[in-house]
Amino acid sequence: MFTEYRPTRGYDEYFSAFDQPRSSLQPLLSSLGQLGLAELNRNHAAAGMLLKRLGATFRLNDSGNKGVERILPFDPLPRLIGLADWQRLEQGLVQRLEAIDQFLGDVYGPQKILNDGVVPRADVESSQGWRPEMRDFQPPLGKWCHVSGLDLVRDGEGTWRVLEDNLRCPSGVAYFLENRRVMKRMFPSLFSGRTVQPIDDYPSHLLQTLRELAPWTDNPKVVLLTPGVFNSAYFEHSYLAQQMGIQLVEGRDLLCQEDRVWMRSTSGLEPVDVIYRRIDDDFLDPAVFRSDSMLGVRGLMGAYRAGRVAIANAPGTGVADDKQIYAYVPEMIRYYLGEEPIIENVPTYLCSRPDDQAYVLAHLGELVVKAVAEAGGYGMLIGPHASQAEIADFAEKIKADPRNYIAQPTLELSTVPSLSEGELFPCHVDLRPYVLRGKGAWISPGGLTRVALRRGSLVVNSSQGGGCKDTWIVDESSAQEFVPC
Amino acid sequence: MLSRVADCLYWINRYVERAENISRFVEVSEAMALDCPPGSAEPWLPLIEANGDRELFDKLHPSATPEDVVSFLVRNEENPNSIINCIAFARENARQIREVITTEMWEQLNDIYWILQESTTFWKEPGQEQLRNIRRACQLFYGITDSTLSRDLSWQFSRLGRLLERAEKTSRILDVKYFLLLPSPDEVGGVLDELQWISLLRSAGAYQMFRQSRQQAIEPKAVAGFLLLNPIFPRSVRYCLERIHETLKIIRGESVPGAPDELECLSGLTLARWSYTSIDALIAEGLHEAIDSLQSDFNQLHEQIEQRYFITANISASPTTLSSAELPCVPA
Numbered sequence: 001m002f003t004e005y006r007p008t009r010g011y012d013e014y015f016s017a018f019d020q021p022r023s024s025l026q027p028l029l030s031s032l033g034q035l036g037l038a039e040l041n042r043n044h045a046a047a048g049m050l051l052k053r054l055g056a057t058f059r060l061n062d063s064g065n066k067g068v069e070r071i072l073p074f075d076p077l078p079r080l081i082g083l084a085d086w087q088r089l090e091q092g093l094v095q096r097l098e099a100i101d102q103f104l105g106d107v108y109g110p111q112k113i114l115n116d117g118v119v120p121r122a123d124v125e126s127s128q129g130w131r132p133e134m135r136d137f138q139p140p141l142g143k144w145c146h147v148s149g150l151d152l153v154r155d156g157e158g159t160w161r162v163l164e165d166n167l168r169c170p171s172g173v174a175y176f177l178e179n180r181r182v183m184k185r186m187f188p189s190l191f192s193g194r195t196v197q198p199i200d201d202y203p204s205h206l207l208q209t210l211r212e213l214a215p216w217t218d219n220p221k222v223v224l225l226t227p228g229v230f231n232s233a234y235f236e237h238s239y240l241a242q243q244m245g246i247q248l249v250e251g252r253d254l255l256c257q258e259d260r261v262w263m264r265s266t267s268g269l270e271p272v273d274v275i276y277r278r279i280d281d282d283f284l285d286p287a288v289f290r291s292d293s294m295l296g297v298r299g300l301m302g303a304y305r306a307g308r309v310a311i312a313n314a315p316g317t318g319v320a321d322d323k324q325i326y327a328y329v330p331e332m333i334r335y336y337l338g339e340e341p342i343i344e345n346v347p348t349y350l351c352s353r354p355d356d357q358a359y360v361l362a363h364l365g366e367l368v369v370k371a372v373a374e375a376g377g378y379g380m381l382i383g384p385h386a387s388q389a390e391i392a393d394f395a396e397k398i399k400a401d402p403r404n405y406i407a408q409p410t411l412e413l414s415t416v417p418s419l420s421e422g423e424l425f426p427c428h429v430d431l432r433p434y435v436l437r438g439k440g441a442w443i444s445p446g447g448l449t450r451v452a453l454r455r456g457s458l459v460v461n462s463s464q465g466g467g468c469k470d471t472w473i474v475d476e477s478s479a480q481e482f483v484p485c
Numbered sequence: 486m487l488s489r490v491a492d493c494l495y496w497i498n499r500y501v502e503r504a505e506n507i508s509r510f511v512e513v514s515e516a517m518a519l520d521c522p523p524g525s526a527e528p529w530l531p532l533i534e535a536n537g538d539r540e541l542f543d544k545l546h547p548s549a550t551p552e553d554v555v556s557f558l559v560r561n562e563e564n565p566n567s568i569i570n571c572i573a574f575a576r577e578n579a580r581q582i583r584e585v586i587t588t589e590m591w592e593q594l595n596d597i598y599w600i601l602q603e604s605t606t607f608w609k610e611p612g613q614e615q616l617r618n619i620r621r622a623c624q625l626f627y628g629i630t631d632s633t634l635s636r637d638l639s640w641q642f643s644r645l646g647r648l649l650e651r652a653e654k655t656s657r658i659l660d661v662k663y664f665l666l667l668p669s670p671d672e673v674g675g676v677l678d679e680l681q682w683i684s685l686l687r688s689a690g691a692y693q694m695f696r697q698s699r700q701q702a703i704e705p706k707a708v709a710g711f712l713l714l715n716p717i718f719p720r721s722v723r724y725c726l727e728r729i730h731e732t733l734k735i736i737r738g739e740s741v742p743g744a745p746d747e748l749e750c751l752s753g754l755t756l757a758r759w760s761y762t763s764i765d766a767l768i769a770e771g772l773h774e775a776i777d778s779l780q781s782d783f784n785q786l787h788e789q790i791e792q793r794y795f796i797t798a799n800i801s802a803s804p805t806t807l808s809s810a811e812l813p814c815v816p817a
Contacts, residue, residue: 055583055595229581242584253487266486266638266736266794 001037002029002417005424010412011158012426013079024082024476027193032077035189041422044076047186056178056239058232058462072175073467075418076187079429079449082476089160089433090443092342093150095333097435100165100320102336104144108134108316118335119328123352126403127325128373129168129318131281133288137305139314140213141439146312147206147276149173149432149447152343156412161346163430165326167317169278172468173434174236176448177202177243179470197445197473202434203243205442210274212438213310220273220310223247223263225254227279227295237278251279256299259306274310275300281315323372323406324350347409351402360407361398364391367407368458369398377461384410385458413458416469418451428452430460431471446471486638490585492795493578494639497586497594498646500575504568505623506654507558510535510688512616517684518551529554535654535661536566555612568619569601587633590626597622638736645732645790652725653783658688659712660776682708694718709772710764722779726756729786736794748789755782 007015015021021029032040048071051057057069081089106113107124108131114121124130149170151163180199184191207222214220226237228250241248253264254272262269277284283293285300303309319325327348330341349356349367360367364383371379381394398405415426433447449469450460460466510532518529529551533542538557541564546553561567565574576598583591597619600607607615627647634640662685682703686692695703695711698718715721730752737749745753759779767775 052599053592053595054588055580055591229577234580238580238583242588246584247487247490248582248584249487250489253489264488266488266491266642267738 001032001035001040002424005417005426008415008426010156011154011414013154013414013416013429024080024474028078028080028190031190031192035187037423040076041419043186044074044419047074047076047182050182050185051178054178056175056235058235059230072462073453074179074182075427075451075453075467075469076183077417077419077424078183078190078470078472079416079431080472080474081431081446083473084476085160086445086473089152089343092160093433093435093443094441095337095339095342096150096162096165096329097145097148097437097441099332099336100167100329101142101144101437103332104314104317104320105142106336107319108137113332113335116335118331119325123324123328123403124319127319127322129281129316129320129322131316131319133301134314134316140215140307140310143213143437144314144317145320145435146209146213146314146437148313148435148437150435152431152433153346153411153429154414155346156414158414159344161344161411162326162329163346164323165321165329166432167321168280168313170432170434171233171236171278172432172448172450173202173444174239175468176432176434176444176446176471178239179448179468183470194472194474199445202444203240205436206240206276207244207246209436209438209442210276210310210312213312214273216307217273221263221271222274222276223249223254223272225249225251225275225277225279227251227283231278233278240276246276251283251293251295251297254297254300256297256303259299259303259308261297261300261303261309272309274312276312281318284311284315318373323348323370324352324403327406346411349407351398351405351407356407357398357402360405361395364395364407366410368410369394369405369407371404372406373404377459377464377466380459382410382458410458413452416449416451418453418467418469420453420455425455427455428458428460429469445473486642488795490582491638491642492791493582494585494642495646495790495795497575497578498643499650500571500578501594501623501626502647502650503566503654504571504575505620506651506658507536507566507568507571508616508619508623509690510658511555511558512613512620513684513688515555515612515616516687517680531661532558535657537657538564538566559616560608572598572601572619585639587629589629589633593622593626593629597626641732641736642794645729645736648725648729648732649783649787651720652722652729653780655689655712655720655725656722656776656779656783658685659709660773660780686712689720691718691720706764706768709768713767713776714759714762714764716760723756723759726752726759730756733790746793748786748793751782751786751789755779755786 002015005015006018013022014025051071051074057071059069103113113119114124145167147170149166149172151166152160153163154160177199210222211220222244223246224237224241226234226248228234231237238248247263249263255262255264255269261272261275263272279295282290283295285296285298286293287298288301289296300309300311301315304311327345327350330345333339333341349360351357351360360369364381365386367383369381369383374380381390383391413428413430416429417424418427420427429449429451431447431449434444436442449471450462450466451469452458452460453467454465457465514529514532530549532554533539536558542549542554542557545557545561545563557564557567559568562570564570572594576594579586579591579594601619607618610618630643634643662681682705683692686695686703686708689712691712695708698711698715699707701707711718711721713722716723716727718724733749733752737746
């Protein structure tokens with residue numbers, strides 16, 4: 001099956017060189033060999049049908065009943081991560097989130113890090129995620145980010161790095177869970193000969209985390225607040241609510257009275273204790289944030305400030321996943337924890353710094369430029385793949401609004417074999433593990449591996465034609481020595 | 486239970502029941518049309534009347550052919566009550582409350598939706614096969630609901646939607662045939678072709694049960710009596726009304742029964758009216774008028790259920806929460 005497979009430049013996670021598979025792969029490669037490419041393709045098509053039947057789809061636009069529904073393209077070749085490697089990543093993720101949480105408590109509280117000049121005050125207060133309304137507020141348990149998804153990549157040397165922190169409403173976890181179900185149903189033979197860490201308990205841990213946010217009651221009423229059926233992540237919202245057995249609500253199902261949040265039920269009003277919200281800060285409460293929001297609940301922030309309801313994640317976390325602030329996270333780790341970062345950032349140029357800006361403008365053809373508050377792969381320039389016109393256009397944008405842009409070297413992201421046009425091709429991947437923080441911290445074993453299925457593309461976002469793979473955390477110490485046959 | 490969820494459950498079931506009834510009507514009419522001698526009363530337009538969509542149909546098809554009628558009822562995207570739209574609306578409602586219904590219910594509804602939307606093979610089959618498969622897909626949805634959904638409020642609201650839709654459709658199909666084909670009460674029991682009545686019974690899925698209930702010739706009065714007043718046939722108006730009344734009481738859920746509220750009064754009085762009468766009495770006072778008032782009772786029942794359970798209007802609401810972003814719930 002792999003006779004035609006040629007790893008490209010950079011780091012391939014299956015093969016250290018052409019026909020040199022990495023040692024832990026042997027059981028998988030022999031299962032794949034027995035399966036054969038034709039059957040792999042057949043099962044791949046069936047897997048797509050299955051996902052559609054399960055309704056694991058997202059809608060591309062808001063065109064009502066006629067919206068185009070698509071599944072997130074699913075690739076059957078799993079991505080393997082060794083246990084030792086993974087345990088180090090887990091430590092790094094816990095460390096990073098702890099520092100970020102302390103940073104949030106600090107900038108909305110005493111602002112020591114700003115007064116000490118470690119992070120520039122202007123960068124924080126000019127961030128689109130900055131919510132002055134949250135000053136001097138203590139969220140339950142003193143935690144801000146209860147559900148986070150951090151994007152990790154491996155560069156050309158195979159070194160793990162954090163590419164982005166998603167601290168507001170990270171999505172994708174439902175695909176992570178569904179992919180495993182589909183793999184087990186469609187490709188059971190690939191699991192033979194090894195133990196893959198199970199992931200099915202994510203919803204239980206999520207529910208536990210959310211319940212811990214309401215210490216004022218023994219039996220908190222937890223709800224998931226969705227913008228509604230037209231949101232592209234709606235499937236995930238309903239899936240998680242279903243898996244946790246909690247109510248999925250929209251803004252219009254809730255109302256606030258006497259500093260409490262209530263649910264409109266067929267038997268009148270029922271109180272709500274914890275809201276896992278999947279809508280952005282801006283839309284939460286028209287009385288405090290955007291007044292034209294139809295998605296939120298008027299008075300919600302009042303109830304929140306009064307300590308009568310918990311919101312996950314806390315409003316205001318967006319200031320820490322601003323791509324400009326991202327550059328300071330290693331500093332935060334040193335400042336708050338007195339430790340060196342376990343997982344490094346990607347080197348980042350801040351266009352708001354004159355020296356950085358000059359360098360970026362001179363090297364636009366080699367760099368990746370990102371708008372600081374955009375997500376989903378929008379507002380990016382990938383220098384090596386861009387036309388002269390696009391580059392010139394971005395140069396103007398940067399000069400006009402330097403605070404809005406950062407730049408990073410174009411990483412040679414690691415590759416994993418994937419089915420592309422019916423054949424195996426090395427496609428670039430990233431990884432989004434999910435970190436839950438209530439009283440303790442819990443990390444999903446593995447995470448959502450996103451893959452750029454367009455040959456040669458570096459963009460893994462689903463909005464840009466990316467897909468996903470199942471991710472296996474495997475114990476390599478039990479792996480056989482591989483003997484090429 | 487959230488009012489919005491109750492609303493969705495109710496409509497999922499109304500729409501699925503509606504799709505099932507339409508496929509029954511068309512299936513039977515197609516079969517019957519083959520038996521009709523040229524120039525006899527065609528079954529087609531009454532079918533459009535039965536669904537109350539005559540106006541829209543005439544606008545879309547000024548000179549109607551039987552094929553137009555069938556495609557209007559089954560596949561026309563501009564007709565909100567076409568089968569394809571009923572299934573799409575039912576699924577859309579289900580999509581909004583996927584966490585409440587069982588996965589198997591969702592999969593069944595999702596399957597039939599995608600088949601109707603995308604299957605190239607499905608629409609190539611003979612019409613009769615298509616309709617049978619749609620009908621069975623709807624029945625399978627109910628079977629799955631029956632065997633997987635807990636008997637809590639979600640079940641009760643599902644049942645309510647299904648029963649109201651069914652009673653309404655049974656009364657309509659009867660009324661249309663009866664009224665269109667028999668303009669004056671004097672002609673009742675007269676010259677109508679037995680085929681018409683057999684097909685009417687089949688449309689309501691009642692042919693066999695009617696036969697079993699009385700071993701005599703098929704006559705219009707008996708057919709009307711059976712479909713309206715039979716206490717044990719599950720698609721008769723009387724049977725549905727009895728279950729609707731029962732379901733409303735369960736939803737209200739008082740441990741100690743108090744005075745009946747407005748909604749309970751309405752369902753109780755309607756039930757009494759159709760329980761304690763005879764087909765002869767109904768015909769004497771004018772069957773068409775009686776069915777007309779029945780249908781206005783159905784509409785009132787629907788409105789009061791909506792007011793009472795879906796809108797939660799009896800609590801003070803802030804302006805933000807007043808949202809009219811409802812799915813197109815098409816009142817029949």
